[in-house]
Amino acid sequence: MPSKEKLREKMLSFPHKTTKAKILDAYMVGTNEKFFRLRLEDGKELGHEPGQFVMLSIFGFGEAPISIASSPTDNGYFDLTVRKVGVFTNELHKYGKGDTIGVRGPYGKGFPVDNMFGYDVLIVGGGLGLVPLRSLIRYIMVNRNDFGNVQILLGCKTPKELLFGEEAKDWMKRAEIKMNCTVDKADDEWKGNVGVITTLIPGVDIIPERTYAVVVGPPIMMKFTIVSLLEKKIPEHQIVLSLERRMKCGLGKCGHCQIEGVYVCQTGPVFTYNQLKGFKGECYEKGF
Amino acid sequence: MKYAIINKKDLNKWVEHLMKKARLYGPKKKENLFVFRPVKDPEEISLTYIPTILPPKKYYFPQKEKLIKFNAETFTEEKGTRDPEEFILFGVHTCDIAGIQCMDVVFRENPADPYYLSRKSKMTIIGIECMKYCDTIASCTSMGNHVPRGGYDLMMVDIGDSFILHVNSEKGENLVKNLRYIREAEEEDMAALSRAREEKEKVFKNELKAPLSKIYEAFDGSFKSPVWEDVGRRCVGCGNCTASCPTCYCYDVVDDMELDLTNGTRYRIWNSCQMDDFAKVAGGEDFRKGRDSRQRHRYYRKFKYPVDKFNRYFCTGCGRCTRACVADIKLPETVNSIIDDHRSKNAV
Numbered sequence: 083m084p085s086k087e088k089l090r091e092k093m094l095s096f097p098h099k100t101t102k103a104k105i106l107d108a109y110m111v112g113t114n115e116k117f118f119r120l121r122l123e124d125g126k127e128l129g130h131e132p133g134q135f136v137m138l139s140i141f142g143f144g145e146a147p148i149s150i151a152s153s154p155t156d157n158g159y160f161d162l163t164v165r166k167v168g169v170f171t172n173e174l175h176k177y178g179k180g181d182t183i184g185v186r187g188p189y190g191k192g193f194p195v196d197n198m199f200g201y202d203v204l205i206v207g208g209g210l211g212l213v214p215l216r217s218l219i220r221y222i223m224v225n226r227n228d229f230g231n232v233q234i235l236l237g238c239k240t241p242k243e244l245l246f247g248e249e250a251k252d253w254m255k256r257a258e259i260k261m262n263c264t265v266d267k268a269d270d271e272w273k274g275n276v277g278v279i280t281t282l283i284p285g286v287d288i289i290p291e292r293t294y295a296v297v298v299g300p301p302i303m304m305k306f307t308i309v310s311l312l313e314k315k316i317p318e319h320q321i322v323l324s325l326e327r328r329m330k331c332g333l334g335k336c337g338h339c340q341i342e343g344v345y346v347c348q349t350g351p352v353f354t355y356n357q358l359k360g361f362k363g364e365c366y367e368k369g370f
Numbered sequence: 371m372k373y374a375i376i377n378k379k380d381l382n383k384w385v386e387h388l389m390k391k392a393r394l395y396g397p398k399k400k401e402n403l404f405v406f407r408p409v410k411d412p413e414e415i416s417l418t419y420i421p422t423i424l425p426p427k428k429y430y431f432p433q434k435e436k437l438i439k440f441n442a443e444t445f446t447e448e449k450g451t452r453d454p455e456e457f458i459l460f461g462v463h464t465c466d467i468a469g470i471q472c473m474d475v476v477f478r479e480n481p482a483d484p485y486y487l488s489r490k491s492k493m494t495i496i497g498i499e500c501m502k503y504c505d506t507i508a509s510c511t512s513m514g515n516h517v518p519r520g521g522y523d524l525m526m527v528d529i530g531d532s533f534i535l536h537v538n539s540e541k542g543e544n545l546v547k548n549l550r551y552i553r554e555a556e557e558e559d560m561a562a563l564s565r566a567r568e569e570k571e572k573v574f575k576n577e578l579k580a581p582l583s584k585i586y587e588a589f590d591g592s593f594k595s596p597v598w599e600d601v602g603r604r605c606v607g608c609g610n611c612t613a614s615c616p617t618c619y620c621y622d623v624v625d626d627m628e629l630d631l632t633n634g635t636r637y638r639i640w641n642s643c644q645m646d647d648f649a650k651v652a653g654g655e656d657f658r659k660g661r662d663s664r665q666r667h668r669y670y671r672k673f674k675y676p677v678d679k680f681n682r683y684f685c686t687g688c689g690r691c692t693r694a695c696v697a698d699i700k701l702p703e704t705v706n707s708i709i710d711d712h713r714s715k716n717a718v
Contacts, residue, residue: 092482093491096449098437098623098636141442142627142634146652167652182445210653301655328651330623333481337620337643340667341657343675 097333100139100184106159108178112245114166115210116175117151121159122185128160131192132217133324133352137332138162138174139184146170147329147347150188151213153220163213163245189332190351193218193296193322195225201294201320202230204286206307208237208279208299212245214324214351215298219253226258233286234261237279237303241265241272279303283310290315296322308355321355371543373555373563374535380551381533385412388458388545392494395429396460397422409460417461420504421688425466425616426459430489431473437485437623438636450635451485458494465508465688467497467522468515469616475680476619494541497522501570505689509702512578512585513687517567529562577702580709582683588712589674593666597707602662604697609642611691611699612668617684618642643667669704 102123111117122128128136130150139145146168152161166175177183195218203222207215222229234253238244244263254261264275264282275282279299295316297307304323311321327339327346334348342361344350376384388394389409396415398407404419406426436450462470470490477486499518500510510516518525523542526533534555537543546552555563578585612618622641627634641648644664650656658664672685685701692700 089478089482089487089491092478093484093488095482095484097481097484099447100438102445139636141440141445141447141636142625142631144625144636145623165653171652184445300653326651326653326655327657328649330621331638333483334479335476335483335619335621336623336638336641338622338641338648340643340649342670343678 098186100137100186102182103185105177105179105181105183111163111247112165112243115163115245116166117246118162118164118177119152119159120162120183120185123182127154127157128185128188130154130160130188130217132195132221133192133214134188134190135214135329135332135347135351136162136185136187137189137329138164138170139186140170140173140177141184143170143173145186145330146174147189147327147332149214149217149324149351151216153217153224155221155224161216163210163216165210187332189329189347191349193324193352194354195221198294199228200230202288202292203232204288204293204295204311204316205232205234206237206279206283206295206297206299206311207235208303208307209239209243210245211298211300211303211324212236215296216246216249218296219259223256223259230292231288232259233288234259235279235282235286236261236263237265237282237299238263239266241269241274278306280306280310283307283314286314288314288316291317291320294320294322298324301326318359319354319356323353323355323358324351325353327351371537371547371554373560374537374546374552375532375555375559376535376546376552377532382412383551384549385409385415385460387549388460388496391545392456392458394458394460395426406459415461417498419461421463421465421508421690421693423690423694424614425469425688425690426462427469427473427616427619429457429459430470430493431477431486431619434637434639435485436635436637439633440636441633442627443632450637454489454492456492456494458496460496461526462495462497462522463504463688464497464499464518464525465510465513465515465686466616467495468513468519468686469688470495471521472617472676472680472682472684472686473619474521475682494545495522495524496542496545497525499525499527501528501566502573505693507689507692507700507702508687509577509685509689509705510687511574512576512582513683513685514582515686515688516570516574527563527566529559529566532559534559534563577687578709579706585673585705585709586677588709589670591712591715592708593670595708595711597704597711598662598666600707601665601699601704602660604699605644605661605665606697607644607646607661607664608696609644610694610696612642612644613640614690614694616686616688616690617672620648643671665699669708673705 103120107119329339329347330336334345339346396409397419404422438447440447477483523539525536621638649658676684
């Protein structure tokens with residue numbers, strides 16, 4: 083039991099307090115996805131790990147958990163990318179350069195970048211899953227010599243839906259990163275692969291025990307990707323996933339993001355497959 | 371003073387004394403049920419009662435709690451609630467005290483919840499031990515909550531003409547000392563207490579078919595049990611069970627704008643894992659779509675997950691979920707089915 087002083091300190095805390103953040107830049111990066119570059123008004127860095135999330139707040143509309151798309155190595159700003167799907171995100175899309183929104187966090191556990199030291203990295207992203215992965219990709223690029231080979235596999239429904247178009251093209255050109263894209267349905271200009279992302283996995287050149295695979299995407303995509311990665315003999319504790327859940331508080335209390343006994347907002351959103359495979363229903367039946 | 375004695379005829383006098391010290395909430399009759407309400411007259415209190423419609427959690431974890439007050443134009447915000455005042459919960463059953471202990475564990479865990487903690491710090495609990503069953507639905511004996519296990523300032527036990535009060539804190543002692551009509555308990559009072567407890571043990575028997583550790587084991591192996599399909603088929607997803615549960619604490623966070631569209635409140639409001647969209651994300655994926663999976667989740671949040679995390683069962687045995695269920699889902703029945711199902715599977 084905490085001491086009286088400790089309890090008093092906790093009583094005075096104000097966990098729902100938001101910090102103002104100024105929108106430095108905002109533009110569309112997909113058909114329904116808007117990119118926001120923000121800076122905390124107090125000038126402080128967000129101080130996050132790649133893979134963490136923030137609770138974004140618009141007074142009158144509420145809060146929503148949003149993945150951080152930039153790396154902690156990006157100084158002076160942080161990035162978010164938000165798809166327009168509901169009341170909150172529709173309102174958010176009206177915001178632009180110069181506007182102010184509220185932020186609290188960062189919350190959760192990010193990608194285990196320190197454990198990944200010296201390993202090869204295989205990044206597999208589907209659709210909007212590229213947003214949290216961008217924080218990792220940018221982190222790796224800055225700390226490139228901490229890692230072995232780095233490969234990125236991206237998948238989305240159509241070429242138009244590929245996020246961060248220009249930036250992704252730049253990744254594609256880089257010598258230190260191998261990148262491959264696939265779309266479910268091609269258009270006339272598309273010259274790359276066609277098919278679901280799992281079709282790319284059998285062909286990747288990896289040494290399984292030396293490789294960390296980081297997978298983020300829709301539940302069903304993650305489910306089948308894991309099957310392919312396990313077939314490639316990547317150890318279970320080296321398969322890393324980030325889960326989407328409906329965080330309402332970010333403080334491990336409200337219950338919305340719970341999977342069995344685990345609050346995703348605190349223990350996750352990043353897990354290793356090893357941690358998740360014991361979950362009997364809620365995870366595996368639906369995909370992750 | 372460890373144990374004190376108050377004659378039953380002096381009880382009202384004492385309650386009046388307590389009412390002068392702080393706001394007092396106690397069990398009162400409401401139609402054929404009971405509720406915790408502010409007490410204005412000691413006569414209103416009904417100390418023999420079936421667990422109230424809502425547990426006393428409404429006083430330390432209110433249905434609606436203002437988190438922040440904001441102004442959307444000036445972008446200012448402040449804490450939504452004033453510091454709470456001292457209050458006394460009077461006549462709380464041991465099952466509900468167990469519920470308060472569960473809440474404590476949850477809200478103290480980092481990041482701690484200042485709203486709960488500040489209310490709790492102003493709370494004085496005066497419990498009453500049940501010497502008879504409230505009804506046939508409770509399963510407090512199996513959950514180990516039919517007897518006091520701490521978590522109160524004073525505990526009243528009926529020993530005939532008087533109540534013996536167990537003094538469990540300094541706060542509690544201050545409420546019984548220097549009063550003409552309350553004296554220190556003597557040897558014969560203690561003997562009366564032992565006799566009362568012995569009589570009680572003859573009445574209170576385990577309501578569930580297995581001891582707690584076996585119940586945990588049964589749940590551990592019953593995630594895919596057909597019992598959940600059956601419960602899910604009957605459940606209507608109304609959320610009565612979770613609203614009336616003394617250990618359910620899930621909530622939603624919602625904004626409320628005033629008519630000027632500038633000032634508003636961000637508050638939290640009780641929510642239920644039994645609601646259709648509870649685990650649904652913006653993209654449309656619902657991680658507990660069926661009522662069977664939602665009911666299972668509720669039961670596992672009583673008998674499995676908190677045991678793993680806090681070494682504590684989050685069912686107090688109060689029986690409220692069973693009484694409140696419109697579809698006649700009975701907790702002891704469900705738990706016993708899980709035990710049977712598990713035994714039959716493992717007997718093969």
